[in-house]
Amino acid sequence: MIDPRVLRDDPDRVRAAQAKRGLSDEVVDRALAADGARRAAIAEYEAKRSQQKSMGKQVAQAQGEEKQELLARTKELSAEVKAAEAAQGEAEAAWQEALLSIPNLAAEEAPAGGEDDYVVLEHVGTPRDLQAEGITPRDHVELGRMLGAIDLERGAKVSGSRFYFLTGVGAELEFALVNLANATAREHGFTQVVAPSMVKPRAMEGTGFLGQAADDVYRIEGQDMYLVGTSEVPMAAFHSEEILDGASLPLRYAAFSPCFRKEAGSHGTDTRGIIRVHWFDKVEMFVYTTVEESFAEHQRLLDIEKSFLEKLELAYRVIDTAAGDLGLSAQRKFDCEAWIPTQGRYRELTSTSNCTEFQTRRLDTRGRFGQEIRPVATLNGTLCAIPRTIVAILETHQQADGSVRVPEALRPYLGRDVLEPVTA
Missing domain, CATH: 1.10.287 (Helix Hairpins)
Structure with a gap:
């Protein structure tokens, strides 16, 4: 609050x-x-x-x-x-x-307006023009089928629309991405966490996800529990009702968890493939620090996200999200959007938000600074959301025969330089 x-x-x-x-x-x-x-x-x-x-x-x-x-x-x-x-x-x-019911106060620097009023801060890399290279672009659905990596039909048969199986090199690619993300987090001093995907109402409400985002949350019938849409939720509640030693800040965590979203309001949007799904795995950075240090920490999280996308050799842009498109808890949010060749546009891959004291006031997380006890600040940042990252990699690094070149940074984790088709 x-x-x-x-x-x-x-x-x-x-x-x-x-x-x-x-x-x-x-x-x-x-x-x-x-x-x-x-x-x-x-x-x-x-x-x-x-x-x-x-x-x-x-x-x-x-x-x-x-x-x-x-x-x-x-x-x-x-x-x-x-x-x-x-x-x-x-x-x-x-x-x-x-x-x-009052959202966090948007930063003065955040653009005013709604979803379409973002400001582009920078472009990094050159979007690949496949047709100029003489390649007929294949989308990730076709590439996933050819590589034996993504099975949408069986996902729908077993679980319904917006579900999928990652198979063969698709599953290997997920584990490689998680391992690269974790290695990146360790390089930057983050403590790794495997976080629960089910939380009590206090955790969900404390992070602001039972407000404007309530329609997108899965509630478990017959139990007072929710499935999380991001490990930001359990990590924000991790130190709830605690007084932290101010000298120990910042506390930096990188949490892996499955994430679940109803995708309410997205009917008819991104129905093809794995861009917008009900379940996905993610590595999320989460930081506790002081409000005074939170602004520099926000930039630090953005820089880590950018470095990860550059390891994957993706062209992307960074946007400053408009105030009307911020979540309830966020004071300011930056998104990194990767170029998706077959869509001819940038799509969000990562985001990072500074929530200042908004969540900690709700969850009663404070720090002791000498004789003073006061709320601390929280920040979150996506390091790797698996499905969209797979989409960007497959489409960006595809070759004429349907194979996909593996970015160099991923090769030690994947054990191969190229993903070869298993079917025409």
Whole structure:
């Protein structure tokens, strides 16, 4: 959640942030009113409790008829205290609900607007023009079939649409990518983690995924559990309700996990192949640090993502995501989008977000800095989302006969220089 002091002391800043995301500022007025009602309810309850304590002393000293009158009044006051306590609880709940519905305040540098209002920060590499090389482009579906790497038909038969099997060199390619991603993470001082893919509601809510993204989340019926869409969720909750040693920061983790997404709202979009699927594996970077250091750390995560794409010899661009396309928790987000030859456009492969204190306030993760205890910042960054990375590799490095050249950085993990077709 946002810092309540910012809401109280500078509500116009919050209103401006809402406008930048294209959202109504009604929630700001609602939250301020709820805060006022909460404070009034606290004052009323404390006044009643004080009166109750004072009357208790009077009863102890009173005699006869006066004592009976005081006892009668004490009974009435007890009911009033209970009512005031209940009102205080309701006011607190209304305040928390309003506060939790306000997204993180988008960075001043983030572009205003929606999904199409991003700003391109840089292009890296030259998109491959296969036709200019005399190659008839094959998409990843055809290449996957020829290589015996991707089986969409059996994926649909077994699990339904947007599921798939990786077989043969497809499965080998996943493991090679995971190993390269893990080696890259270790090079940069990250602790490797295998994270659970099922979490309690607190973890999901604490990371903001039961807000605007709730429709895309799988809930396990009959259990109070959710399947995660990213290991950002369990890693954000990893240190929940803890006070970290400020001297130990930053804490850098690289977590592997399966990820599950309903892809709600994507009906008819990317229905061919494995660009947009319900399940995939991913290696995700996650960092705990101070807010002051979070901005430099954000750039560091982006640089690591860029270096990984360059190891895969992919042409890509970096975009600064517009405020209206940020997740609830993000203050700013950069996406790296790789060139997909058969689509003739860039598609997102990785992203990195600075969530500042938004998640840690919800999950009660703080740091001790001398005599001061305060919330820390969290950041996340995709190092390798397997299916889309496979798509980019197959299409970018395809050759005229349907074989695929393996990027040099992957060869030690894959044990071959070229993926050869097994069928025409």
